[in-house]
Amino acid sequence: MTEKQNKEEIRKEINSLIEKYYALEHKPDRFVAGQSIVHYAGRVFDEKEMQAASGAILDFWLTYGKESQAFERELADYLGRKHVVLVNSGSSANLLAISALVSEDFKDRLSPGDEVVTPALTFPTTLAPIIQNGLVPLFLDVECGTYLMDVNLIEKAISKKTKAVFIPHTLGNVGDMDALAALCEKHGLHLIEDTCDALGSTYKGKKAGSFGLISTFSFYPAHHITLGEGGAVATDNGKLRKIIASLRDWGRDCFCKPESPLNGECNKRFEQSWGDLPKGYDHKYVYTHIGYNLKALDVQAAIGREQLKKLPDFTDKRKTNFRRIYDALTPYLDYLILPKAGENADPSWFTFIISVKPNKYFTREILVNYLKENKIETRMLFSGNILKQPAYRNIDCRVYGTLDNTDFVMENTFFVGVFPNLTAEIMDYMIHTFQKFFEQTIN
Ligand SMILES: Cc1ncc(COP(=O)(O)O)c(C=O)c1O
Numbered sequence: 001m002t003e004k005q006n007k008e009e010i011r012k013e014i015n016s017l018i019e020k021y022y023a024l025e026h027k028p029d030r031f032v033a034g035q036s037i038v039h040y041a042g043r044v045f046d047e048k049e050m051q052a053a054s055g056a057i058l059d060f061w062l063t064y065g066k067e068s069q070a071f072e073r074e075l076a077d078y079l080g081r082k083h084v085v086l087v088n089s090g091s092s093a094n095l096l097a098i099s100a101l102v103s104e105d106f107k108d109r110l111s112p113g114d115e116v117v118t119p120a121l122t123f124p125t126t127l128a129p130i131i132q133n134g135l136v137p138l139f140l141d142v143e144c145g146t147y148l149m150d151v152n153l154i155e156k157a158i159s160k161k162t163k164a165v166f167i168p169h170t171l172g173n174v175g176d177m178d179a180l181a182a183l184c185e186k187h188g189l190h191l192i193e194d195t196c197d198a199l200g201s202t203y204k205g206k207k208a209g210s211f212g213l214i215s216t217f218s219f220y221p222a223h224h225i226t227l228g229e230g231g232a233v234a235t236d237n238g239k240l241r242k243i244i245a246s247l248r249d250w251g252r253d254c255f256c257k258p259e260s261p262l263n264g265e266c267n268k269r270f271e272q273s274w275g276d277l278p279k280g281y282d283h284k285y286v287y288t289h290i291g292y293n294l295k296a297l298d299v300q301a302a303i304g305r306e307q308l309k310k311l312p313d314f315t316d317k318r319k320t321n322f323r324r325i326y327d328a329l330t331p332y333l334d335y336l337i338l339p340k341a342g343e344n345a346d347p348s349w350f351t352f353i354i355s356v357k358p359n360k361y362f363t364r365e366i367l368v369n370y371l372k373e374n375k376i377e378t379r380m381l382f383s384g385n386i387l388k389q390p391a392y393r394n395i396d397c398r399v400y401g402t403l404d405n406t407d408f409v410m411e412n413t414f415f416v417g418v419f420p421n422l423t424a425e426i427m428d429y430m431i432h433t434f435q436k437f438f439e440q441t442i443n
Pocket of ligand 1: 194197
């Protein structure tokens with residue numbers, strides 16, 4: 001046996017042991033109604049992800065390498081985008097997207113004090129990079145049901161200082177992207193999509209995350225696919241891709257792939273001139289941005305590649321689970337606001353979002369506690385009105401109109417899960433629990 005065959009045999013053996021181990025350790029436990037916890041989200045994986053991870057560990061490249069490059073290519077193909085940059089979280093992806101917009105290398109760059117439209121109902125690290133880059137958030141309210149901003153309201157709110165719109169596709173929902181794109185075109189605004197909750201959602205058949213100048217993704221375990229931690233930035237603009245990769249990689253100018261360490265892809269590693277730097281200074285140590293290190297590990301990308309293969313099946317399961325709870329809760333529309341997809345959108349819902357209408361029988365607190373007693377996990381819609389969060393109370397911002405719906409959501413809204421691990425049996429239990437609540441509470 002050659003050395004190569006020997007190594008392949010060892011890998012096969014390891015993979016077969018992993019398969020056995022997965023079956024012993026990770027196969028889902030039998031669901032026991034009322035005892036097993038019904039999670040709102042979580043990792044969905046089998047031995048394939050574990051084998052891919054172990055393969056990357058045996059390669060032991062560790063940092064950005066062949067798995068990362070393959071994942072970037074495969075995600076770009078899935079989205080129909082030219083470029084994807086893999087990073088270590090969705091928050092990092094958002095930071096890079098906004099930081100790229102203020103880069104001196106970006107010809108339509110934003111300047112300090114420019115406004116960025118974004119909802120006050122948000123995730124903290126959708127907003128944080130706007131502030132961190134010296135820009136001013138222009139906050140708008142959302143609609144109850146869709147939990148998205150109304151495009152007409154955006155048009156009314158913008159001023160000469162408004163230069164970009166940063167929309168989260170909240171909980172997987174997608175708004176009127178045609179109207180938004182037309183508005184951005186008309187007023188010269190950059191459109192950035194936070195697609196962290198919406199991988200697999202579509203608008204008129206086109207993927208969420210393929211509309212904006214830049215879009216971002218998160219692969220935290222709660223999301224549609226997971227790499228443990230992880231995120232990505234997508235764009236069709238080659239210049240922006242280079243800026244984003246530079247900001248991710250310490251701010252360096254060099255864009256060489258790891259396989260071309262000696263003279264670099266440009267073949268001019270020691271032949272360029274850079275301002276005051278000594279002539280021919282090593283391109284690997286030329287810094288054209290004040291950057292970060294936000295790289296992911298190759299093992300994360302290896303896991304992600306297996307997850308991507310399963311994404312169409314995950315998407316179907318989310319939609320089926322969503323439809324089941326939606327139908328079961330329709331009789332209670334006097335008491336609940338059920339989620340409403342944007343027009344022409346086909347969301348792959350992150351979760352099932354419910355607002356409790358003011359009524360004489362129960363409040364959100366009562367319903368959420370009932371679900372908790374019955375072992376069903378719930379969550380609130382992220383920060384609620386972020387201006388009420390301690391860290392954000394005194395930020396420099398502009399609010400257009402009221403934030404009445406945002407405040408309503410903060411008081412009355414919560415969500416339960418629809419993720420693929422929720423089997424038909426678990427969904428039956430969840431639906432039955434809601435029904436029992438209404439039987440006992442409404443009379
Ligand atoms: C809309 C949105 N944006 C950004 C993030 C941040 O992603 P990460 O947890 O990967 O940093 C999240 C996280 O859940 C999110 O829901």
